[in-house]
Amino acid sequence: xxxxxxxxxxxxxxxxxxxxxxxxxxxxxxxxxxxxxxxxxxxxxxxxxxxxxxxxxxxxxxxxxxxxxxxxxxxxxxxxxxxxxxxxxxxxxxxxxxxxxxxxxxxxxxxxxxxxxxxxxxxxxxxxxxxxxxxxxxxxxxxxxxxxxxxxxxxxxxxxxxxxxxxxxxxxxxxxxxxxxxxxxxxxxxxxxxxxxxxxxxxxxxxxxxxxxxxxxxxxxxxxxxxxxxxxxxxxxxxxxxxxxxxxxxxxxxxxxxxxxxxxxxxxxxxxxxxxxxxxxxxxxxxxxxxxxxxxxxxxxxxxxxxxxxxxxxxxxxxxxxxxxxxxxxxxxxxxxxxxxxxxxxxxxxxxxxxxxxxxxxxxxxxxxxxxxxxxxxxxxxxxxxxxxxxxxxxxxxxxxxxxxxxxxxxxxxxxxxxxxxxxxxxxxxxxxxxxxxxxxxx
Numbered sequence: 001x002x003x004x005x006x007x008x009x010x011x012x013x014x015x016x017x018x019x020x021x022x023x024x025x026x027x028x029x030x031x032x033x034x035x036x037x038x039x040x041x042x043x044x045x046x047x048x049x050x051x052x053x054x055x056x057x058x059x060x061x062x063x064x065x066x067x068x069x070x071x072x073x074x075x076x077x078x079x080x081x082x083x084x085x086x087x088x089x090x091x092x093x094x095x096x097x098x099x100x101x102x103x104x105x106x107x108x109x110x111x112x113x114x115x116x117x118x119x120x121x122x123x124x125x126x127x128x129x130x131x132x133x134x135x136x137x138x139x140x141x142x143x144x145x146x147x148x149x150x151x152x153x154x155x156x157x158x159x160x161x162x163x164x165x166x167x168x169x170x171x172x173x174x175x176x177x178x179x180x181x182x183x184x185x186x187x188x189x190x191x192x193x194x195x196x197x198x199x200x201x202x203x204x205x206x207x208x209x210x211x212x213x214x215x216x217x218x219x220x221x222x223x224x225x226x227x228x229x230x231x232x233x234x235x236x237x238x239x240x241x242x243x244x245x246x247x248x249x250x251x252x253x254x255x256x257x258x259x260x261x262x263x264x265x266x267x268x269x270x271x272x273x274x275x276x277x278x279x280x281x282x283x284x285x286x287x288x289x290x291x292x293x294x295x296x297x298x299x300x301x302x303x304x305x306x307x308x309x310x311x312x313x314x315x316x317x318x319x320x321x322x323x324x325x326x327x328x329x330x331x332x333x334x335x336x337x338x339x340x341x342x343x344x345x346x347x348x349x350x351x352x353x354x355x356x357x358x359x360x361x362x363x364x365x366x367x368x369x370x371x372x373x374x375x376x377x378x379x380x381x382x383x384x385x386x387x388x389x390x391x392x393x394x395x396x397x398x399x400x401x402x403x404x405x406x407x408x409x410x411x412x413x414x415x416x417x418x419x420x421x422x423x424x425x426x427x428x429x430x431x432x433x434x435x436x437x438x439x440x441x442x443x
Contacts, residue, residue: 003166006158009053009074014160016082018055020096022159024334025069026050029152033123035131036145043120052334053081056095060088065334093320094337096161096294101326103165103297107290111283112169113152114197123148126204130176133208137178139216144177144188146208150198163295171286172198176208178215187221187399189214193425196284214368217389221399224390224442230364231405231438232357234388235421237370238430242276242347244375244382244409245269249309250340251318251329253377260380260410261309268307270413273350276304280328280343287343287427291328294338298328303342313340347430350418357419357434359394365440366391367405380409404441412438 006023013021027049034042051074052065062084066077131146154168175192191210195201233241247253248261261269270276279300282288292298294316302310312322315330315338331341352360366389373384383406389396412435419432 003156003158003164006156007164009051009078010158010160012074013053013055013078013082016078018057018082018085018160020056020160022054022096022157022161024052024054024155024157024332026052026155026334027153030149031118031120031123031151032147032149033120033127034145034147035124035127037143038128038131040124041145043124050334051077053077054337055081055085057082057085059090059092059094060085061091061094061337062088063336091317093317095316095320096159097296097316097326097330099161101296101328102161102163103291103295105165107165108281110281110285110288110290112196112285112288114170114172114199116198117152118150118172118198123150126174129204130174130208130211133205134176134178134212137209137212137216139180139219140178140212141182141186142179144179144190146176146204147174147192148204149173157293157295159295161295165291165295167289167291169288170196172196172201174201174204174207176211178208178212180212180215181219185219187215187218189216189218194286196286200284218387218399218401221387221401223402224400224440226442227440228437229440230361231435231440232354232361232364232366233433233435234366234368235354235419235423235430235432236425237367238433239345239347239428240370240373240384241412241416241433242345242430243428244380245276245303245413246313246342246345248377248380249303249312251312251314251322252340254312255318255321258377260376260378264309264410265312267309268414269309269410270304270307270416272307274304274307274416274418275302275348277301277346277348278303278342278344279346282344285344285427287345289343292330293332294326294330296326296328296330298343301327303345313342315340343427345428346422346424347418347433349420349422349431351420352417353420354432355394357417357432358391360417361391361434361436362394363392365389365400365403365405366396375409382407382409382412400442402442405438406441407435407438
C-alpha cells in the first residue's frame, strides 16, 4: 500500500467522524528452512499485509486492524473503528504526540535493509552445513537440526497530525542445536545468530561447531549443595538480569504505581561507572528505527549513567499521566494502542574478561542457561532456575544443573561488575556480569 492510500484512509476516517486518526500498514515476507539428520524437514514461506487504524473521538479512542486492504475493506474498517471509538470510555491521556516532538525527514539511513533475497536452496545449504558441523563434533550423539531463515518487512505510519514515515528492515538468521549423551544423561546445546544483512552472519560451520561444543561441555552435569557464592552470568544471557529493569522503568508501570523502582528516578541503582545505553540509530541494529511508533523523534539515551537511573521510558500517554514529555519509546502493533519498549540496549563493558572475572571471584557459579524467572514487580524480589559450571580457583571444575539463584534486584544491581566480553548478538546486549555473592539453591 503506497503512502497516498494511507493519507486517503486517514482523511476518510476524519470524514466519518473521527477528530484525529492514524493509519499503519505493515507488510512482511519470510522464508525458513529446517533440516535434521541430513534430511530436509520443513520449508515455510509466509507473506502478510495488514492495515491498522487508530482514531480519536474527543478523548475516546479505538484501534482495529485487518488484512483486507481493498477499498471496500478499508471502508468497513473505518466504519467499525469510528463506531467503536464513540462507545469507548474517555481516556484523559489519549492523543497524539505534539507536533514539535514528531520526527522530520530526511530520516537517518540506518542500513537496515539487505536487498538480497536468498533462495530456498541457499538457505537449505546453510542449514545443512550448520547441522553437518554439529554432527561432526566428538561426543554429539544426535541433532535437533539446523535452521536458516530470511525475512523482509516494511512499516509505514501516516497520521492526521502531519506525520508520514517508512521503516524497512530485513533479517537473516542461522541456528543449530545438538544433543550429547544418552538417556537421563542427555544434554543439549545450541547456537544461533540473527543479523540485518546476510553477509554479517558467522559461518554455518562455526555456528554448528559451537552448538555441538556447548552440548558436549554439559556432559556429566551434577547437582550441588545449597550455598552462597559469587555468581557470573555469561554474556549471551546476562541481559536477562537487566531485563526486569526495563519493565520497572516503563512509563505505564510507573504511572500505575506497580513498579519497585517508582521512587528511584535520579538515584544510584548500579555502581559508579556502569552505563546502560539505548540507541535507536545504531547502524544495522536489530532494534533500530528512524522514529518511534508514534512518529516521535528518537535518539541515543543513557538510561543508567554512571550508575544513576536517569529516565523513565515514555510514550505520549504515559508521559501525560506523569506530567512529563515522551522520550520516543512508543512501541505498538497494529491491533492496539502504543506501549513502550527499548531499541538497541547495551550495557557498556568493564575491564576484565570472563577469565578475569572468574579469577577475581576464585570459587563460584558460571550461569550459561536460565529458565522460569520469577519477579515480584512491587518489591524486586527475583529468582531463576539455571544451569552452568562450577569454577574453583578461577578455573572451570565441572558442569552443574537443577539450581536456582535468587535475590532482590536492587541489591544485585548495586553489586554488579560488568566484564569486558561484550558481543552484539541481538537487540539487547551485555558483557558477562559478576555478582560477588548470591544465594544458590541446590539439593
